[in-house]
Amino acid sequence: MSRLQxxxxxxxxxxxxxxxxxxxxxATEGKRTLLVEVEGRQxxxxxxxxxxxxYEERKIAVxxxxxxxxxxxxxxxxxxxxxxQMFYKMGGAGRALKKLGAIDFATTIxxxxxxxxxxxxxCEAVRRKDKSGxxxxxxxxxxxxxxxxxxxxxxxxxxxxxxxxIGPIHNQAQAVMRVLKSAETAVxxxxxxxxxxxQETADGIAELRGARLPVGRTIVNMVRPEVLDAGDLELxxxxxxxxxxxxxxxxxxxxxxxxxxxxRLVDPLxxxxxxxxxxxxxxxxxxxxxxxxxxxxxxxxxLAEGMxxxxxxxxxxxxxxQGLT
Amino acid sequence: MSRPEPAHTHDTARQPHHPQHLSPxxxxxxxxxxxxxxxRIVVCCGSxxxxxxxxxxxxxxxxxxxGRKVVVLTIDxxxxxxxxxxxxxxxxxxxxxxxxxxxxxxxxxxxDMKRTFDEIVEAHADPERAAAILGNPFYQSLSAGFAxxxxxxxxxxxxxxxxxDEWDLIVVDTPPSRSALDFLDAPxxxxxxxxxxLIRVLLAPAKVGGRAGMKFLNVGMSMMTGxxxxxxGGQLLKDVQTFVAAMDSMFGGFRTRADAxxxxxxxxxxxxxxxxxxxxxxxxxxxxxxERLAAEDMPLAGLVLNRVHGSGADRLSAERAxxxxxxxxxxxxxxxxxxxxxxxxSPETYDSSESPAPEASAPxxxxxxxxxLERLAATDEPQPVAPHxxxxxxxxxxxxxxxxxxxxxxxxxxxxxxxxxxxxxPEVAVAEVAALPGDVHDLAGLRDIGNRLAANRPELPDPAAxx
Numbered sequence: 001m002s003r004l005q006x007x008x009x010x011x012x013x014x015x016x017x018x019x020x021x022x023x024x025x026x027a028t029e030g031k032r033t034l035l036v037e038v039e040g041r042q043x044x045x046x047x048x049x050x051x052x053x054x055y056e057e058r059k060i061a062v063x064x065x066x067x068x069x070x071x072x073x074x075x076x077x078x079x080x081x082x083x084x085q086m087f088y089k090m091g092g093a094g095r096a097l098k099k100l101g102a103i104d105f106a107t108t109i110x111x112x113x114x115x116x117x118x119x120x121x122x123c124e125a126v127r128r129k130d131k132s133g134x135x136x137x138x139x140x141x142x143x144x145x146x147x148x149x150x151x152x153x154x155x156x157x158x159x160x161x162x163x164x165x166i167g168p169i170h171n172q173a174q175a176v177m178r179v180l181k182s183a184e185t186a187v188x189x190x191x192x193x194x195x196x197x198x199q200e201t202a203d204g205i206a207e208l209r210g211a212r213l214p215v216g217r218t219i220v221n222m223v224r225p226e227v228l229d230a231g232d233l234e235l236x237x238x239x240x241x242x243x244x245x246x247x248x249x250x251x252x253x254x255x256x257x258x259x260x261x262x263x264r265l266v267d268p269l270x271x272x273x274x275x276x277x278x279x280x281x282x283x284x285x286x287x288x289x290x291x292x293x294x295x296x297x298x299x300x301x302x303l304a305e306g307m308x309x310x311x312x313x314x315x316x317x318x319x320x321x322q323g324l325t
Numbered sequence: 326m327s328r329p330e331p332a333h334t335h336d337t338a339r340q341p342h343h344p345q346h347l348s349p350x351x352x353x354x355x356x357x358x359x360x361x362x363x364x365r366i367v368v369c370c371g372s373x374x375x376x377x378x379x380x381x382x383x384x385x386x387x388x389x390x391x392g393r394k395v396v397v398l399t400i401d402x403x404x405x406x407x408x409x410x411x412x413x414x415x416x417x418x419x420x421x422x423x424x425x426x427x428x429x430x431x432x433x434x435x436x437d438m439k440r441t442f443d444e445i446v447e448a449h450a451d452p453e454r455a456a457a458i459l460g461n462p463f464y465q466s467l468s469a470g471f472a473x474x475x476x477x478x479x480x481x482x483x484x485x486x487x488x489x490d491e492w493d494l495i496v497v498d499t500p501p502s503r504s505a506l507d508f509l510d511a512p513x514x515x516x517x518x519x520x521x522x523l524i525r526v527l528l529a530p531a532k533v534g535g536r537a538g539m540k541f542l543n544v545g546m547s548m549m550t551g552x553x554x555x556x557x558g559g560q561l562l563k564d565v566q567t568f569v570a571a572m573d574s575m576f577g578g579f580r581t582r583a584d585a586x587x588x589x590x591x592x593x594x595x596x597x598x599x600x601x602x603x604x605x606x607x608x609x610x611x612x613x614x615x616e617r618l619a620a621e622d623m624p625l626a627g628l629v630l631n632r633v634h635g636s637g638a639d640r641l642s643a644e645r646a647x648x649x650x651x652x653x654x655x656x657x658x659x660x661x662x663x664x665x666x667x668x669x670x671s672p673e674t675y676d677s678s679e680s681p682a683p684e685a686s687a688p689x690x691x692x693x694x695x696x697x698l699e700r701l702a703a704t705d706e707p708q709p710v711a712p713h714x715x716x717x718x719x720x721x722x723x724x725x726x727x728x729x730x731x732x733x734x735x736x737x738x739x740x741x742x743x744x745x746x747x748x749x750x751p752e753v754a755v756a757e758v759a760a761l762p763g764d765v766h767d768l769a770g771l772r773d774i775g776n777r778l779a780a781n782r783p784e785l786p787d788p789a790a791x792x
Contacts, residue, residue, distance in 0.1 A: 012374015012607070043606075146373060148401065163462060195764045197374075199404065227731060228724045235721050247722035251649035253641070268637030269725040276728055278762040304731070306605065306738055 009190030024316035027067030147204035186216030353627035353754035365594035387775030389431035438478035596626035603739035627754035643733035650726035
């Protein structure tokens with residue numbers, strides 16, 4: 001099991017939720033995980049129903065069996081000042097740089113450096129050991145940028161190592177790449193059973209492979225329950241309206257004759273079944289596309305009551321049951 | 326599809342004053358906005374995955390088919406959506422879309438940010454200097470798409486299109502940002518950076534070089550350069566310095582353009598549409614956006630709420646549908662009496678206090694229900710129903726009811742989420758767009774969405790309820 005788990009996915013697929021559930025799942029049975037947020041959206045704090053996360057590692061949840069989940073929202077500016085202090089003992093110079101706008105420059109106008117700092121911080125957490133030589137965290141889970149940018153994000157250190165051909169940034173960038181390209185790392189892609197996210201997943205996997213970054217698994221999120229199976233859908237096409245009206249009536253929903261309450265439900269209910277059938281067919285198509293990508297595919301259910309803390313634990317249990325941990 | 330048109334179901338089963346409908350004051354009527362010659366720019370923004378690009382394309386098509394000359398600037402369209410508009414070749418120029426009906430014109434383009442950046446450089450520098458910039462490694466990384474560049478280039482392209490003044494209306498999609506607000510901030514950031522002292526620090530050594538430069542720099546600044554060199558590595562700093570020096574003459578231009586584009590966004594001819602889906606996160610982001618736009622004096626036209634679900638049978642509650650489904654799924658409980666529903670249930674009302682679950686459990690072989698069924702089938706449908714079908718029909722009907730219960734639960738969840746937003750922002754007009762089962766791949770699909778977008782007229786009932 002790789003110690004750095006990177007979770008990416010198209011916007012709107014719920015990658016933050018999956019990352020959080022994975023962090024919980026990996027913490028089960030007394031392990032300690034760090035959940036890292038790099039995009040400054042405070043999505044993790046919202047999920048765990050706590051106040052905004054500061055730039056410090058902070059315990060946010062307890063997993064079944066005594067495990068602990070820590071969370072860290074990386075602030076690129078503070079991360080840069082950290083580095084200046086750590087590598088150069090430049091606390092004061094850092095403040096001066098900030099005044100000049102250099103920090104702003106480094107973290108926004110040249111966001112490549114920002115990505116270096118973000119990945120660097122995550123890799124530092126992966127490698128960190130306590131006094132007894134144990135790893136500080138058993139696993140680090142990163143809620144990473146979306147699929148469209150993930151390869152560039154993870155590969156930025158290669159680029160920067162090329163740009164900054166010598167110096168500490170160069171060395172740092174190379175050290176980070178060694179972690180990211182090793183078996184220590186696995187990049188998972190979250191998708192929905194819809195055409196665009198699946199297409200983006202396929203593209204993302206090709207890009208990651210092209211950059212020789214370790215691709216992990218495909219996680220299909222928000223899978224709707226199968227209410228009608230293929231046989232039901234076959235019957236929907238041929239069933240006489242009157243028979244359905246009759247059946248509705250027998251269930252106590254009113255009269256089956258034309259204009260009766262049960263009869264008037266038939267068309268809307270069958271129309272909903274048609275929509276379901278159309279979506280069902282599309283979903284089956286997308287499942288087939290995902291299977292062809294050659295990665296293990298996992299499915300997480302759509303939570304009927306919407307996403308909350310209890311739902312997060314449910315998804316974590318689901319991930320464990322499916323052997324993701 | 327073998328089913329009757331949804332519009333038909335609509336008529337048979339809707340109730341006129343269902344509580345899910347928006348109050349008229351909050352309904353966003355899009356056609357007047359699109360038709361108004363004073364509307365020159367529509368910006369579609371919102372978080373990722375809510376259908377921004379599709380909304381932008383559908384609005385563009387609708388405006389064109391209502392007679393305007395429109396260009397749609399998309400940032401990162403899905404392949405098939407791009408193909409549907411004939412812009413799958415990425416050449417950074419608007420192309421006319423074929424198949425548009427009516428007198429208007431629709432042009433569409435996909436942003437190529439590197440080329441946009443290159444074009445600015447070429448337009449503002451003499452060929453020699455331009456070549457130096459384009460060949461600079463730092464420039465190559467910056468322009469090839471570090472996060473932030475895309476936002477700036479999208480705004481730059483918008484400014485260019487507007488300056489050409491060839492179109493009545495520009496509809497622009499915004500980049501799939503980590504935050505929906507990045508595109509507002511990116512040009513400003515560039516502006517403040519270009520204004521900053523850092524530029525001068527970076528410029529000084531490259532411009533005047535070595536010792537001569539020292540007299541222009543105070544000690545602190547030279548220390549900074551040293552620190553930067555130490556941090557970035559000498560070569561990168563040199564690349565940055567060369568880049569900045571080469572760009573020096575262009576900075577004025579850059580800044581002016583960034584400022585002009587920003588002002589354009591505040592101008593009266595611009596309308597912002599915040600796009601969202603009826604989900605908690607998307608609407609939270611939308612609320613944030615609404616607040617930011619207000620703070621920046623950016624004109625907000627309203628919220629487009631995509632993928633709203635409805636039901637033609639919305640007066641049958643989830644609870645009741647589930648109870649009825651359970652009833653059908655217990656085969657031995659549905660007795661002969663149950664078969665003649667009219668005897669036990671008051672057939673024309675739903676608020677009968679009687680429980681739909683019968684107590685008796687007599688077997689129903691050869692039940693009168695079948696005769697009843699056949700008789701009904703004979704009157705309503707040409708083909709008779711074989712008795713063995715009844716069981717599977719019951720199972721199917723139970724499935725239909727469960728499907729309906731899911732739909733109703735989704736509906737009420739979406740409604741709660743939306744109501745939370747409208748309670749916070751009662752001033753924001755909302756247009757709801759019914760969810761489609763599949764993706765859009767052609768102009769007909771876009772036209773359909775355009776119709777759904779514009780169907781939110783105050784005097785009409787909510788179209789989402791029938792989808």
